[in-house]
Amino acid sequence: MTLLQTLPAAAQPDPSFHLLALVMGWTVTILIGAFALAIIYKMIKGDINLMYLIAGADGDASLSRFQFLIFTFVIALGLFLIVLSQQPSPAFPSTIPGGILALLGISGASYVTSKAVDANAAKPPASETNIVVPAAAAPAGQTTNVIVPAAAQENNAAG
Protein backbone atom coordinates (compact mmCIF):
# COMPACT_ATOMS: atom_id res chain seq x y z
CA MET A 1 0.00 0.00 0.00
CA THR A 2 2.82 2.34 0.89
CA LEU A 3 4.51 1.50 -2.39
CA LEU A 4 1.36 2.30 -4.37
CA GLN A 5 1.07 5.67 -2.62
CA THR A 6 4.65 6.57 -3.48
CA LEU A 7 4.15 5.85 -7.24
CA PRO A 8 3.13 8.82 -9.40
CA ALA A 9 -0.47 8.80 -10.62
CA ALA A 10 0.47 8.68 -14.31
CA ALA A 11 3.95 7.29 -14.89
CA GLN A 12 5.67 9.11 -17.73
CA PRO A 13 7.38 6.79 -20.25
CA ASP A 14 11.13 7.14 -20.36
CA PRO A 15 12.12 8.76 -23.72
CA SER A 16 15.24 6.62 -23.96
CA PHE A 17 13.13 3.47 -23.54
CA HIS A 18 10.88 4.62 -26.37
CA LEU A 19 13.95 5.13 -28.58
CA LEU A 20 15.26 1.67 -27.66
CA ALA A 21 11.90 0.09 -28.55
CA LEU A 22 11.91 1.91 -31.87
CA VAL A 23 15.45 0.79 -32.73
CA MET A 24 14.71 -2.80 -31.75
CA GLY A 25 11.48 -2.74 -33.73
CA TRP A 26 13.19 -1.54 -36.90
CA THR A 27 16.07 -4.01 -36.45
CA VAL A 28 13.77 -7.01 -36.01
CA THR A 29 11.49 -5.94 -38.88
CA ILE A 30 14.39 -5.46 -41.30
CA LEU A 31 16.06 -8.72 -40.20
CA ILE A 32 12.89 -10.76 -40.68
CA GLY A 33 12.32 -9.12 -44.05
CA ALA A 34 15.90 -9.83 -45.15
CA PHE A 35 15.72 -13.49 -44.09
CA ALA A 36 12.38 -13.98 -45.81
CA LEU A 37 13.59 -12.28 -48.99
CA ALA A 38 16.72 -14.46 -49.02
CA ILE A 39 14.60 -17.61 -48.67
CA ILE A 40 12.16 -16.52 -51.37
CA TYR A 41 15.06 -15.58 -53.69
CA LYS A 42 16.61 -19.03 -53.21
CA MET A 43 13.22 -20.65 -53.87
CA ILE A 44 12.82 -18.73 -57.14
CA LYS A 45 16.41 -19.40 -58.18
CA GLY A 46 16.03 -23.11 -57.42
CA ASP A 47 18.62 -23.39 -54.65
CA ILE A 48 15.79 -24.41 -52.33
CA ASN A 49 14.19 -27.26 -54.20
CA LEU A 50 10.42 -27.38 -53.79
CA MET A 51 9.95 -30.23 -56.26
CA TYR A 52 8.86 -32.67 -53.55
CA LEU A 53 6.98 -30.17 -51.37
CA ILE A 54 3.74 -32.15 -51.61
CA ALA A 55 5.25 -35.49 -52.61
CA GLY A 56 5.09 -38.65 -50.58
CA ALA A 57 7.85 -41.16 -49.96
CA ASP A 58 7.37 -42.66 -53.43
CA GLY A 59 8.00 -39.29 -55.13
CA ASP A 60 4.44 -38.85 -56.40
CA ALA A 61 2.23 -36.03 -55.16
CA SER A 62 0.29 -36.71 -51.98
CA LEU A 63 -3.20 -35.29 -51.54
CA SER A 64 -2.92 -35.32 -47.73
CA ARG A 65 0.17 -33.10 -47.90
CA PHE A 66 -1.51 -30.85 -50.45
CA GLN A 67 -4.62 -30.25 -48.32
CA PHE A 68 -2.40 -29.65 -45.27
CA LEU A 69 -0.50 -27.01 -47.27
CA ILE A 70 -3.74 -25.34 -48.41
CA PHE A 71 -5.18 -25.14 -44.88
CA THR A 72 -1.86 -23.84 -43.53
CA PHE A 73 -1.91 -21.02 -46.08
CA VAL A 74 -5.58 -20.29 -45.37
CA ILE A 75 -5.05 -20.02 -41.61
CA ALA A 76 -1.88 -17.93 -42.08
CA LEU A 77 -3.65 -15.52 -44.43
CA GLY A 78 -6.70 -15.33 -42.14
CA LEU A 79 -4.59 -14.67 -39.06
CA PHE A 80 -2.66 -11.96 -40.89
CA LEU A 81 -5.87 -10.19 -41.97
CA ILE A 82 -7.39 -10.44 -38.49
CA VAL A 83 -4.27 -9.14 -36.75
CA LEU A 84 -4.17 -6.14 -39.08
CA SER A 85 -7.84 -5.34 -38.62
CA GLN A 86 -7.66 -5.09 -34.80
CA GLN A 87 -8.24 -1.58 -33.44
CA PRO A 88 -6.65 0.66 -32.23
CA SER A 89 -3.41 -1.25 -32.95
CA PRO A 90 -2.66 -4.66 -34.50
CA ALA A 91 -3.13 -7.53 -32.04
CA PHE A 92 -3.70 -11.27 -32.01
CA PRO A 93 -7.36 -12.31 -31.72
CA SER A 94 -8.43 -12.91 -28.12
CA THR A 95 -10.19 -16.18 -28.98
CA ILE A 96 -9.94 -18.67 -31.82
CA PRO A 97 -13.20 -20.53 -32.48
CA GLY A 98 -13.25 -24.25 -31.79
CA GLY A 99 -14.37 -24.92 -35.37
CA ILE A 100 -11.11 -23.55 -36.76
CA LEU A 101 -9.08 -25.65 -34.34
CA ALA A 102 -11.14 -28.70 -35.28
CA LEU A 103 -10.54 -27.94 -38.96
CA LEU A 104 -6.78 -27.87 -38.39
CA GLY A 105 -7.03 -31.00 -36.23
CA ILE A 106 -8.88 -32.95 -38.94
CA SER A 107 -6.40 -31.80 -41.56
CA GLY A 108 -3.35 -32.67 -39.43
CA ALA A 109 -4.76 -36.01 -38.30
CA SER A 110 -5.51 -36.96 -41.90
CA TYR A 111 -1.94 -36.09 -42.90
CA VAL A 112 -0.44 -38.17 -40.08
CA THR A 113 -2.72 -41.14 -40.77
CA SER A 114 -1.91 -41.01 -44.46
CA LYS A 115 1.79 -40.98 -43.63
CA ALA A 116 1.33 -44.03 -41.41
CA VAL A 117 -0.48 -45.88 -44.24
CA ASP A 118 2.33 -44.98 -46.65
CA ALA A 119 4.97 -46.18 -44.18
CA ASN A 120 3.11 -49.46 -43.81
CA ALA A 121 2.90 -49.85 -47.58
CA ALA A 122 6.63 -49.27 -47.98
CA LYS A 123 7.50 -51.93 -45.41
CA PRO A 124 8.83 -55.12 -47.12
CA PRO A 125 6.89 -58.36 -46.64
CA ALA A 126 8.06 -60.73 -43.93
CA SER A 127 9.69 -63.13 -46.41
CA GLU A 128 12.09 -60.40 -47.58
CA THR A 129 13.22 -59.28 -44.16
CA ASN A 130 16.98 -59.63 -43.67
CA ILE A 131 18.07 -61.06 -40.36
CA VAL A 132 21.68 -60.40 -39.40
CA VAL A 133 23.11 -63.06 -37.12
CA PRO A 134 26.27 -62.03 -35.26
CA ALA A 135 29.30 -64.25 -35.78
CA ALA A 136 30.12 -66.63 -32.95
CA ALA A 137 33.13 -65.63 -30.84
CA ALA A 138 36.26 -67.72 -31.40
CA PRO A 139 37.11 -70.12 -28.56
CA ALA A 140 40.04 -69.21 -26.36
CA GLY A 141 43.46 -70.29 -27.62
CA GLN A 142 42.31 -70.72 -31.23
CA THR A 143 43.88 -68.60 -33.95
CA THR A 144 41.57 -66.64 -36.23
CA ASN A 145 42.82 -65.83 -39.73
CA VAL A 146 41.76 -62.52 -41.19
CA ILE A 147 42.03 -62.28 -44.97
CA VAL A 148 42.38 -58.70 -46.20
CA PRO A 149 41.58 -58.09 -49.90
CA ALA A 150 44.31 -56.63 -52.10
CA ALA A 151 42.45 -53.34 -52.69
CA ALA A 152 42.16 -52.71 -48.97
CA GLN A 153 45.87 -53.39 -48.50
CA GLU A 154 46.72 -50.83 -51.18
CA ASN A 155 44.51 -48.27 -49.48
CA ASN A 156 46.19 -48.91 -46.13
CA ALA A 157 49.64 -48.56 -47.71
CA ALA A 158 48.64 -45.30 -49.39
CA GLY A 159 47.16 -43.95 -46.15
Added chain:
Amino acid sequence: METLMTFARYELGSLLAILMAVVAFQMLTGRINTRGVISEKTSSGIGSVSPSRLQLLLFTGAFAFYVVSQVIQLRQFPEIETKWLMMLGGSHSVFLGGKGLSLILNQTQNKKED
Protein backbone atom coordinates in the same frame (compact mmCIF):
# COMPACT_ATOMS: atom_id res chain seq x y z
CA MET B 1 6.22 4.22 -34.29
CA GLU B 2 3.41 4.66 -36.83
CA THR B 3 5.90 4.40 -39.70
CA LEU B 4 7.34 1.20 -38.24
CA MET B 5 3.88 -0.38 -37.91
CA THR B 6 2.92 0.56 -41.46
CA PHE B 7 6.23 -0.80 -42.76
CA ALA B 8 5.76 -4.07 -40.84
CA ARG B 9 2.23 -4.46 -42.21
CA TYR B 10 3.30 -4.03 -45.80
CA GLU B 11 6.37 -6.22 -45.28
CA LEU B 12 4.50 -9.18 -43.80
CA GLY B 13 1.65 -8.88 -46.28
CA SER B 14 4.04 -8.75 -49.22
CA LEU B 15 6.15 -11.66 -47.99
CA LEU B 16 3.11 -13.86 -47.40
CA ALA B 17 1.68 -12.98 -50.81
CA ILE B 18 5.02 -13.59 -52.56
CA LEU B 19 5.47 -16.95 -50.81
CA MET B 20 1.99 -18.10 -51.86
CA ALA B 21 2.55 -16.82 -55.40
CA VAL B 22 5.89 -18.65 -55.68
CA VAL B 23 4.36 -21.95 -54.53
CA ALA B 24 1.32 -21.54 -56.81
CA PHE B 25 3.48 -20.57 -59.80
CA GLN B 26 5.84 -23.50 -59.29
CA MET B 27 2.88 -25.87 -59.04
CA LEU B 28 1.39 -24.54 -62.26
CA THR B 29 4.66 -24.68 -64.15
CA GLY B 30 5.50 -28.18 -62.92
CA ARG B 31 8.51 -27.28 -60.78
CA ILE B 32 6.57 -28.65 -57.81
CA ASN B 33 5.59 -32.20 -58.56
CA THR B 34 1.78 -32.57 -58.65
CA ARG B 35 1.79 -35.80 -60.63
CA GLY B 36 -0.79 -38.24 -59.33
CA VAL B 37 -2.37 -35.95 -56.76
CA ILE B 38 -5.88 -37.24 -57.56
CA SER B 39 -4.88 -40.59 -59.01
CA GLU B 40 -5.03 -43.92 -57.34
CA LYS B 41 -1.64 -45.39 -56.46
CA THR B 42 -1.18 -49.04 -57.31
CA SER B 43 1.79 -51.38 -56.98
CA SER B 44 2.50 -50.89 -60.69
CA GLY B 45 2.48 -47.07 -60.46
CA ILE B 46 -0.13 -44.36 -60.82
CA GLY B 47 -3.55 -45.59 -61.82
CA SER B 48 -6.75 -43.86 -62.88
CA VAL B 49 -8.46 -40.90 -61.17
CA SER B 50 -9.70 -41.84 -57.71
CA PRO B 51 -13.19 -40.57 -56.74
CA SER B 52 -12.26 -40.47 -53.04
CA ARG B 53 -9.28 -38.21 -53.78
CA LEU B 54 -11.30 -36.02 -56.11
CA GLN B 55 -14.06 -35.43 -53.52
CA LEU B 56 -11.47 -34.58 -50.85
CA LEU B 57 -9.79 -32.09 -53.19
CA LEU B 58 -13.15 -30.43 -53.93
CA PHE B 59 -14.08 -30.33 -50.20
CA THR B 60 -10.70 -28.84 -49.34
CA GLY B 61 -11.03 -26.15 -51.99
CA ALA B 62 -14.57 -25.29 -50.93
CA PHE B 63 -13.66 -25.10 -47.23
CA ALA B 64 -10.58 -22.99 -47.92
CA PHE B 65 -12.63 -20.58 -50.02
CA TYR B 66 -15.36 -20.39 -47.35
CA VAL B 67 -12.91 -19.64 -44.51
CA VAL B 68 -11.01 -17.00 -46.48
CA SER B 69 -14.20 -15.28 -47.66
CA GLN B 70 -15.61 -15.23 -44.11
CA VAL B 71 -12.39 -13.81 -42.69
CA ILE B 72 -12.38 -11.04 -45.30
CA GLN B 73 -16.02 -10.27 -44.60
CA LEU B 74 -16.13 -10.54 -40.78
CA ARG B 75 -12.51 -9.69 -39.95
CA GLN B 76 -12.47 -12.64 -37.56
CA PHE B 77 -12.35 -16.42 -37.81
CA PRO B 78 -15.82 -17.79 -38.55
CA GLU B 79 -17.74 -20.18 -36.32
CA ILE B 80 -17.95 -23.40 -38.33
CA GLU B 81 -21.04 -25.49 -37.66
CA THR B 82 -20.54 -29.03 -36.41
CA LYS B 83 -22.34 -30.58 -39.37
CA TRP B 84 -19.83 -29.04 -41.80
CA LEU B 85 -16.93 -30.25 -39.69
CA MET B 86 -18.46 -33.73 -39.65
CA MET B 87 -18.77 -33.60 -43.43
CA LEU B 88 -15.12 -32.64 -43.74
CA GLY B 89 -14.17 -35.41 -41.31
CA GLY B 90 -16.27 -37.84 -43.35
CA SER B 91 -14.58 -36.74 -46.53
CA HIS B 92 -11.15 -37.35 -45.00
CA SER B 93 -12.34 -40.72 -43.66
CA VAL B 94 -13.48 -41.78 -47.14
CA PHE B 95 -10.08 -40.79 -48.54
CA LEU B 96 -8.14 -42.60 -45.83
CA GLY B 97 -10.45 -45.63 -45.99
CA GLY B 98 -9.96 -45.82 -49.74
CA LYS B 99 -6.23 -45.52 -49.32
CA GLY B 100 -6.13 -48.26 -46.68
CA LEU B 101 -8.32 -50.54 -48.78
CA SER B 102 -6.11 -49.96 -51.80
CA LEU B 103 -3.07 -50.91 -49.71
CA ILE B 104 -4.70 -54.14 -48.52
CA LEU B 105 -5.80 -55.07 -52.03
CA ASN B 106 -2.31 -54.42 -53.41
CA GLN B 107 -0.69 -56.55 -50.72
CA THR B 108 -3.17 -59.38 -51.32
CA GLN B 109 -2.51 -59.22 -55.06
CA ASN B 110 1.26 -59.30 -54.50
CA LYS B 111 0.95 -62.37 -52.27
CA LYS B 112 -1.09 -64.16 -54.92
CA GLU B 113 1.52 -63.36 -57.57
CA ASP B 114 4.28 -64.73 -55.32
